[in-house]
Amino acid sequence: MGKKDLSVKPNLSTQIKNAACEIILSSTSHGFPNILRSTNLAIKLMWTIFTVLFLGICGYMITAAIISYFNYDVVTVIRVKNEFKPYFPTVTLCNLNYFTSDEAITLIKPFENSKVFFDPFDLSFDMMAKGISKQDPKFLINSKIFSDLQEKLIVYCGYAMEACNKSEFKFYFHPNYGNCYQFNTGYNQNGSKTPLKTTIVTEKAQGLRLVLNTSVPESLKFITPFTGAIVFIHNHTTDPMMVTGITLSPKTETNIALSRMFYSSQPKPYSQCETGTNDPNSFSSELYKLVLQNTQFYTQTLCVYQCFQRELIENCDCSVTTFPDFYKAKSCVGQEQTICLQKVFDMAKNTDFFTATCYQECPLECDGMTFQKTVSTTQYSNAQFEEYLKLSRFTPYFNKTEVNGNDFTAFSVYYENLGYIDIEESPSMEWVDLLSNLGGIAGLFLGVSFLSFVEIIECVMQIILIFINQNKINQTK
Template identity: 35%
Template sequence: MKTEFDKKSVIRQRIQESLIHSTSHGIPSIITSDNWILKVFWIIFTLISTGFCAFSIIQNILNYYKYDVTTKIRFKYEVGSEFPSITVCNSNFFSSEKGYNFYLKSLDKKKLIENSLKEEDEFAHQLALKLNISEIKSLGDSLDKLIYETCLDNREFVMNNESFTYFFHLYFGNCYTFNPGHFENGTKAVPFKSYTTGFRAGLTMKLNTTDSLGLLNDAVVLIHEFQTSPNLADPLFIKPNLTTNIALKRTFSTQLPKPYSNCDSNTDDPKKFNSDLYKEIHDSSYKYSQKLCQDLCFHKLLIQNCSCYTYEDGRFMEGEPCLTESGSECNYDFSPYFVDMDFLNKICLPKCPLECNTKCFNKLITSTRKNKEFELIELKIYFEDNVITEIVENEVMDIFTLISNIGGTAGLFLGVSFLSFAEILAICIRVLLILNEGNKNNAQNTKSFIITS
């Protein structure tokens, strides 16, 4: 029978044998050194190497949790590119004869409302927002009246609901979107593509922006990504009696999702986030955008605080339009209040995740003056070239790089590898087997003693 002393001796011997044959360099040299000077030498250098190794590994782990990224910019050549959506409007909200008559009647109604808006144009605009959408349509240009002709890559388009969709803009009224992301019945549309570049190609439009009094007005052009809301685009005001060329250069950006940036992945999935604002944007048939979600959040808070909205401060046609000075002043004061109370960070951003993929169009605008008798606005929008600027983020260190760095550091300073850690596990297994064998022998000896007795 092995005594407790024998068992410890065997364990010590097995551990020593394993350490001597270890793939790490320092420990075997310490054990096998006969001279105490060499033994101390190996102990000192093993401790120093272990310290440097630990420091380097900690630095690698800390660098990994910084979530740094590298930004790669490349120029991609593409033929047959998806054309953006183009929304055009007349800058005059009341451009039709019915619109002009409505404006005149609104002056009489203004006198009946106490503390009504001081500006007549503003009051008429706000009063029009109380109408339903079919009544509002009659106040401005129809599709056939506003857009005289449309060609894409020299292919003429018929003015119908398959090429254009109606869009109501809070500021400009009747607008029409060419190459819409969805039709008016809600079904998704297939984007048009442009296969040639330069001013001879692309989209050519002739716009009639005269009003019922025969006055020429500016055209308003909104250039936005296919399937996105026209509200995301900054308006371009196109003067009459001009041929205006807008050359587009495209930039596509892709960010890494959290924790590498502030963006969230899969924002195209309407079920991804449990947010009423997020779901409402998806229900609108437009592609999700954080900016659109923030605008909706701002508008709802505006209604909660002021009980009404103005076409200058509101973002959506939701709630009651303001007809009084007190309501307009509340709207005017709400924007700085929104900033001061930090509603954006406290209320809106938690409900409006940031998308990781964005597309933007850089515009170069040139104009040529026509004959003064030329009433139509000629508009040309085209891709300047076939090059797309892509900006892509990549992580500086992923989990596999971290493991490789740790392995390389351990190999450099200690001469260990993954198999060296397996040797530690093997030592533990050998010790357990020795202990288990001793327990079995003790149990058999106890049983034999009982039978003999």
């Protein structure tokens, strides 16, 4: 009985060994078949050394390729593209001074004497007055009462050498500047949709030209030391708060030549941005949905503003009057709320509040565009020109308003070129590239391909079949 068992064991192992050797010798790789095939010890040793060496190099390079893939690097491609009929930008214009109306005089008068308790250089009286104005019952009914009306602010408007239709301007309330007016938003002053304007030439005369009256009542000039206007130039999908404005000085004409730049980033894991940020169903964040409920298009910056305002409302029961506030909370006024406001600011600066809270609820968008601006200025208006304005039948504005050239500012907006710069990211290595690299490395150093791995499967199957056949023989016996 013992002799029978001993005779079966070598037979089984011999079968397995023969099957493995047969598969290795017929393998498409070069190293291991030549090690087995060589009868000369020196040649066998040579093949063994080189096989082990190239196996190590192959393993190192494959590891490096996999690590490179999971670094999620990108290639940035910058192209200059031509466009022959681009959309004209949206232009938002405001008086630099929030308080300019007769109603503002009435509002400020009762606490004007308290200005001595405020530092004139940090404009704290201006911030306090804005906070009070936004809680005034009249303001809650009509937010336009303390700042410039369109009829007063816009002296003249021309686009593409034709006079603008004033009804094309849409009202926009800015927390810092009050009443602002937007040209080419795709909506008119009644909220009805209108076609976006396009342009076909780069000449200044074919762009937008405006003359503004930036006057401020004498009794309100102490609130801020500056006069003039501010203009925000942006895409119609962008909120004016998200771009840097260009200030316009009185008695000057400012020329603003534009060029466009579009950018597109790869989403996670290649960057921190997310796709689908304009779809209300993409994210469940309360802040994200709040931004989309109050704007046409989402931006992370606006969302972070709301995150900070929410923290203020929860701790101080008020909001920062100069920040966008979609919660429509009361502005922080008074000593107690001012102290609370400062504590929240200090907390945000000294902790990871924005990273740990705001950025977790406010996804970053992947696509966007900016306008690059070339700005030049020249003097505008003189005494003789002002006399001419009074006499001209083409300027009915001055039949209602006293002409004072010291309050005028003019500006023109036009394209410097109709093309644009397109910045686009693409993955430096995609899944197909990784497979190609792995196959190329393995083929170069070991002579194997993906079909070589099938040979391993074949070897396993052969061994399994040997065991199955052996079991059948044992059962028969």
